[in-house]
Amino acid sequence: xxxxxxxxxxxxxxxxxxxxxxxxxxxxxxxxxxxxxxxxxxxxxxxxxxxxxxxxxxxxxxxxxxxxxxxxxxxxxxxxxxxxxxxxxxxxxxxxxxxxxxxxxxxxxxxxxxxxxxxxxxxxxxxxxxxxxxxxxxxxxxxxxxxxxxxxxxxxxxxxxxxxxxxxxxxxxxxxxxxxxxxxxxxxxxxxxxxxxxxxxxxxxxxxxxxxxxxxxxxxxxxxxxxxxxxxxxxxxxxxxxxxxxxxxxxxxxxxxxxxxxxxxxxxxxxxxxxxxxxxxxxxxxxxxxxxxxxxxxxxxxxxxxxxxxxxxxxxxxxxxxxxxxxxxxxxxxxxxxxxxxxxxxxxxxxxxxxxxxxxxxxxxxxxxxxxxxxxxxxxxxxxxxxxxxxxxxxxxxxxxxxxxxxxxxxxxxxxxxxxxxxxxxxxxxxxxxxxxxxxxxxxxxxxxxxxxxxxxxxxxxxxxxxxxxxxxxxxxxxxxxxxxxxxxxxxxxxxxxxxxxxxxxxxxxxxxxxxxxxxxxxxxxxxxxxxxxxxxxxxxxxxxxxxxxxxxxxxxxxxxxxxxxxxxxxxxxxxxxxxxxxxxxxxxxxxxxxxxxxxxxxxxxxxxxxxxxxxxxxxxxxxxxxxxxxxxxxxxxxxxxxxxxxxxxxxxxxxxxxxxxxxxxxxxxxxxxxxxxxxxxxxxxxxxxxxxxxxxxxxxxxxxxxxxxxxxxxxxxxxxxx
Numbered sequence: 001x002x003x004x005x006x007x008x009x010x011x012x013x014x015x016x017x018x019x020x021x022x023x024x025x026x027x028x029x030x031x032x033x034x035x036x037x038x039x040x041x042x043x044x045x046x047x048x049x050x051x052x053x054x055x056x057x058x059x060x061x062x063x064x065x066x067x068x069x070x071x072x073x074x075x076x077x078x079x080x081x082x083x084x085x086x087x088x089x090x091x092x093x094x095x096x097x098x099x100x101x102x103x104x105x106x107x108x109x110x111x112x113x114x115x116x117x118x119x120x121x122x123x124x125x126x127x128x129x130x131x132x133x134x135x136x137x138x139x140x141x142x143x144x145x146x147x148x149x150x151x152x153x154x155x156x157x158x159x160x161x162x163x164x165x166x167x168x169x170x171x172x173x174x175x176x177x178x179x180x181x182x183x184x185x186x187x188x189x190x191x192x193x194x195x196x197x198x199x200x201x202x203x204x205x206x207x208x209x210x211x212x213x214x215x216x217x218x219x220x221x222x223x224x225x226x227x228x229x230x231x232x233x234x235x236x237x238x239x240x241x242x243x244x245x246x247x248x249x250x251x252x253x254x255x256x257x258x259x260x261x262x263x264x265x266x267x268x269x270x271x272x273x274x275x276x277x278x279x280x281x282x283x284x285x286x287x288x289x290x291x292x293x294x295x296x297x298x299x300x301x302x303x304x305x306x307x308x309x310x311x312x313x314x315x316x317x318x319x320x321x322x323x324x325x326x327x328x329x330x331x332x333x334x335x336x337x338x339x340x341x342x343x344x345x346x347x348x349x350x351x352x353x354x355x356x357x358x359x360x361x362x363x364x365x366x367x368x369x370x371x372x373x374x375x376x377x378x379x380x381x382x383x384x385x386x387x388x389x390x391x392x393x394x395x396x397x398x399x400x401x402x403x404x405x406x407x408x409x410x411x412x413x414x415x416x417x418x419x420x421x422x423x424x425x426x427x428x429x430x431x432x433x434x435x436x437x438x439x440x441x442x443x444x445x446x447x448x449x450x451x452x453x454x455x456x457x458x459x460x461x462x463x464x465x466x467x468x469x470x471x472x473x474x475x476x477x478x479x480x481x482x483x484x485x486x487x488x489x490x491x492x493x494x495x496x497x498x499x500x501x502x503x504x505x506x507x508x509x510x511x512x513x514x515x516x517x518x519x520x521x522x523x524x525x526x527x528x529x530x531x532x533x534x535x536x537x538x539x540x541x542x543x544x545x546x547x548x549x550x551x552x553x554x555x556x557x558x559x560x561x562x563x564x565x566x567x568x569x570x571x572x573x574x575x576x577x578x579x580x581x582x583x584x585x586x587x588x589x590x591x592x593x594x595x596x597x598x599x600x601x602x603x604x605x606x607x608x609x610x611x612x613x614x615x616x617x618x619x620x621x622x623x624x625x626x627x628x629x630x631x632x633x634x635x636x637x638x639x640x641x642x643x644x645x646x647x648x649x650x651x652x653x654x655x656x657x658x659x660x661x662x663x664x665x666x667x668x669x670x671x672x673x674x675x676x677x678x679x680x681x682x683x684x685x686x687x688x689x690x691x692x693x694x695x696x697x698x699x700x701x702x703x704x705x706x707x708x709x710x711x712x713x714x715x716x717x718x719x720x721x722x723x
Contacts, residue, residue: 005717006044008035009075011051025051029061029072029083029277036070045069047713050295052079056087060275065285065344073713074294080353085273085339086116086299089253092263097245097254100231103263104246107239107253108270113225113417114301114359114383115237115253116269121357121381121416122237122255125229126178126222127167133220136210137162137198144211144218153316155206155326157188159218161198167228169193174241176224176305177202179327180506182213183444183480184420186327187305204307204327213479214507214624215632234258271301274359275337281344283368283391283398291349292340293712300339301359301383308335313393313427315453332425332448333418336384338364344399345369349709352376359383359417361425367391367399373709376702378410383417385442390427390451395459401429405707408699411439419443419477422485423470427451428459436467438698443477445514446470446500450487453517458488467497469698474504474533481505482514482538483529489542491521499694501674503532507632508624511538512552518542525549526692528676530579534634535561535587545571549690551676553579557622557634558587565597572601575689577658577678580609581671584636586619586644595619595640596647604687605653610670615639617655656683 008020014027020035032048040046050072063070074080087108095104115122128134138160142151169175172190177200179186188202210219223229227245230238238245238254246252253270257263276297281287307325311317314330329335339358342348343366354377355362361384363374368391379386386409391401406424415421423439426432426449439446447465452458470483483500486493500512512529515522519542528551529536536552539545541564552559559578562570565588578585585607588595609617616639624632645651659682663675678684678691 006036006040006046007049008032008046009049009051012053012055028055028057030059033061033063033067037067043069047071047073049073049075050081051075052081055081055083057083057085057276058273060273061277063277063279063287063290065281065287068288068290071291071293071713072295073291077294080294080296082296082298083276084269084299085276085297086269086271089115089268089270092266094263095246095254098228098231100256102231103255103257103266104240104248104252105268107251108272109303110241110251111303112239112270112301113303113305114271116299116357117235117255118267119357122235123233124225125227125233125236125238126224127226127229128222129229129232133222134165135162135220136160136218139210139218142209142211145216148214151209151211153207153320154209156210157205158199158201159210161200163198166193166200166223169226169228171227175226177221178224179206179210179219179221180419180477181211181219182208183331183478184208184328185418185478188327189305202327203325205324207308207326207328207330212507215626230254231256269299271299271359273300274302274339275341276300276339278341279343279345279348281368283344283400286344286346286368287348288346289348290345291713292351292353293349294352296354296356297339298354299357306337313451328420331420332445333384333421334388334390334425334427336360336418336421338362338388342366342369342372345372347371347709349373349375350377351710352712354378354380356380361388361421362386365389365401365404367401369401370403372404373707374406374409375705375707375710376408376699379414380412381416382414384421385414385423385425386411388422388425389429389432391429393428393452393459395430400459403431404429405433405435406437407433407435407707408705409437410699411437413441415443422446422448424448426460426463429463430459431462433464433466434468435464436698436700439468439470440472442473443475444473445481445485446473446483448485448487449493450490450519452488455489455518458490460488461490462492463490464493465495465498467697470498470500471502473502474510476504476506479505479507480509482511485514485516486519486522487516488518489520494523494525495527496523497526497692497694497697499697500527500529501531505533508534509538510534512536512555514538515542515545516540520544526690527551528692528694530554530674530676532556535559538563539570540564541566541570543568543570547571547573548575549692551577551579551692553673553676554581554671555583558583558620559585561587562598563593565593565599567599570598570600574602574604575687577606577676577684577689577691579658579676580617582609582611582613584609584613584616584618584620588621589623590621590637595621595644600649602649603652605650606658606684606687606689607653607655608658613639615641617641618650619644654683654687658682658684
């Protein structure tokens with residue numbers, strides 16, 4: 001095998017007839033690969049040097065095992081190559097639609113669900129216009145006050161709407177019913193509306209019962225892509241598939257300009273591609289060492305809603321119908337496709353690039369992917385999350401995923417189409433690293449690891465979630481989320497040095513760190529979690545985890561809670577700083593979740609409350625009741641400080657002012673602190689608490705990124721080391 005490598009060049013102004021030299025480059029990825037395949041010897045390395053600028057891409061680049069050892073690299077790090085899967089929309093003219101002056105232009109396709117104006121995702125018209133929700137009147141066979149778990153999977157493909165709620169729709173088959181509930185958002189395309197009986201039917205069945213989860217009411221919903229609503233909210237668009245509304249032949253894009261926007265200046269793009277690159281290997285025959293360095297991909301989406309089809313890899317798979325397409329995945333939008341797909345990939349890399357403005361996940365690591373790196377990249381404006389990894393449940397299988405790393409990425413503004421997505425989702429997999437990412441502006445969980453419910457044997461072990469900055473999640477839309485979420489028995493897994501804050505749920509479950517069903521043998525240390533709408537740490541059920549040296553502050557419903565207490569030791573929690581503002585350190589709920597049922601080891605913690613409730617600084621039972629707006633509100637019903645200690649908990653812990661050195665809000669109001677460092681004479685030191693410093697959470701300087709796949713390809717492959 002030759003040690004020399006093939007080099008070809010591509011540029012936006014290249015030629016389909018180019019020979020791939022720097023002076024006569026080709027003009028796209030497909031042409032570059034055609035030359036590489038013609039010229040390479042088996043196993044020979046190749047580099048496609050990509051000149052800066054914008055490339056139009058309309059077809060997926062498919063790479064197989066024979067394409068291993070190929071690098072796609074920016075020729076100039078300061079001039080990135082950008083591959084766009086959209087085409088410009090031009091030829092605008094003035095029209096009147098629904099009595100409002102708007103703009104219309106020929107559409108590049110008769111189907112499509114996304115449009116970008118000035119680089120921003122434009123919304124489709126909805127009803128009620130501009131936001132808000134309607135409430136279903138009834139769902140046949142469903143009692144919304146019945147048990148949460150018992151009715152969970154009682155999905156439906158139709159419901160009854162309240163009189164006067166739904167307007168006449170000229171094109172109902174183009175409208176989607178959007179239902180945010182539980183921890184998912186259902187997206188149900190309408191097939192018919194029975195006006196006489198007030199029933200809406202969909203082509204997709206909801207995965208969960210059409211109720212408003214814990215609120216014991218029928219589900220909220222809105223209608224999206226409603227032609228009759230177009231013209232009410234500036235910046236919205238509508239795909240007029242027939243041209244009837246535009247008074248023209250063929251499909252047209254309708255757009256209601258914002259103030260100051262004119263037809264001459266509009267930069268409008270419509271995606272015509274869903275997947276940019278697919279590495280198609282298997283565990284037995286992988287694609288090896290394919291690299292993307294400094295490469296950007298932008299604008300991709302699906303023409304239609306991709307249905308969720310079982311199996312989902314969950315306990316309920318055996319009883320879910322296999323011939324029914326669903327309106328949502330069971331969790332995490334886990335089957336939504338990605339714009340860049342690695343399947344059966346080994347030692348491949350996506351570094352220092354970007355994936356933006358896409359309709360699903362950014363990048364996926366499919367079955368059999370091992371030893372890959374996704375690092376130093378930007379993921380922005382995503383229909384779902386940034387990265388998802390999922391392979392076989394069998395750790396001995398070639399299709400099992402392991403030893404992948406997602407690190408030092410900037411991940412922002414996801415879940416724009418699938419709000420139940422996870423920013424970084426790792427299902428089955430072991431010895432993976434999710435480190436030093438900056439994750440923000442999502443509607444559900446930030447990082448999720450594991451995919452095995454209950455105490456079943458889980459292959460997801462030895463995973464590290466370290467040094468991430470995760471914030472502004474939930475935003476009041478969904479439930480049952482965490483900044484970091486773990487699932488299943490996971491020895492060797494650690495959640496360490498993360499900064500998590502501002503997590504807000506709709507009805508329940510806006511947690512900072514969340515160990516769900518069966519999560520066991522995990523170490524949680526050196527994290528700072530604050531300003532969450534439920535508790536900072538939540539433990540559904542599981543055994544023998546260790547929680548130490550964390551700061552848990554300003555959980556609206558307390559700092560630590562358990563959903564299902566067990567007779568075995570759930571966790572040991574020692575040497576933590578628990579800070580409240582009218583919210584106790586530990587909270588339970590009268591009944592099976594009562595604090596008296598907790599079996600934990602808790603000691604040497606420091607408690608403080610800036611607006612304490614008498615007898616409820618350490619512990620209290622609380623409960624939720626519906627507020628004036630129908631939302632559930634939590635309050636203390638039973639202070640338990642004395643009884644908590646009488647039960648043997650926190651005998652050596654202290655209630656004392658931690659002696660913070662700064663970071664308080666100028667107003668001095670309780671619950672406003674954002675920094676949690678303590679003075680040298682703080683009682684935290686007397687208890688042996690190592691107060692974490694998370695100022696370095698998030699992406700590290702390039703020099704500190706030491707993964708062996710992180711280094712960029714050298715222009716001169718035989719250059720001597722300097723010094």
